Amino acid sequence: MTELRYVYAVCGPLDAPLPAQLTGVAGAVPRLVGHAGLTAVVSHVPADQFSEKALRRNLENLDWLSDTARAHQTVIAALGSVTSPLPLRLATVFHDDSGVRAMLEDGAAGFRETLDRLRDRVEWGVKVYVEEQRAQDDASGEQREARRERPSAQSLASGSGRDYLRRRRSERAGRDEAWRQAEGFAQDLHDQLSRHAEETRIHPPQNAELSRASGRNVLNAAYLVDRATSEAFVERVDSTKDERPGLRVELTGPWAAYSFCAPPEERTDASGPAAGTAGGGAS
Structure with missing residues (x-):
């Protein structure tokens, strides 16, 4: 089976290992790919789910999307216990490790600037x-009042009709x-x-x-x-x-x-x- 590289985040060099028995997207164990003084956290994922064509289909599948997002977040949360990671977008995928290294090389300056800004911050x-319930109570009270006091065409021309309209305006002003x-x-x-x-x-x-x-x-x-x-x-x-x-x-x-x-x-x-x-x- 052809496998691709799913990238969760970019970090600086890690001072501690990833938590033991951590699993990520598609049940794969994350590992580290280092280059240019940076570290990418990646795992192997099947091409039949994460190729460009497969992703277009799967991103419309809410169950698949929810499972993938949850696994992605699990890895990011684990990273947060050992460093201040720069999370990447969901479903950031490359063909192989060389593609991951090229990403680190091309974006090195921006990654370093952002990692410096995020260091020791959450x-x-x-x-x-x-x-x-507050809004519902307001609306229900108005509806009850309207049913109780809804004026006839004749009363609208009278003082009671004017009082009714005045109360309605006052209620709307109160909600606003x-x-x-x-x-x-x-x-x-x-x-x-x-x-x-x-x-x-x-x-x-x-x-x-x-x-x-x-x-x-x-x-x-x-x-x-x-x-x-x-x-x-x-x-x-x-x-x-x-x-x-x-x-x-x-x-x-x-x-x-x-x-x-x-x-x-x-x-x-x-x-x-x-x-x-x-x-x-x-x-």
């Missing part, structure tokens, strides 16, 4: 949601104010956390149908934080979780710095959640 993710306060809280939290991070990235708000997370996502951010100060960063996030009823703050990590691996010309950022809350998305 990624933390922070999301803020407006609780779904609640969203503004939520986004203000998210912006303030992002500003605070940014002061304790080396770099930040604002991702598009998560699409609830894809993430299956309840509530409206008003902040979806990543923070590059020194390992030495990560405990203080986590405590700062935890201290905000009960500050505002109706909002949910979620912290994930520490991760390898996936959000901060792009070369300089591809890096983007935003000043805060207001830049991304208008539309849906997932990250």
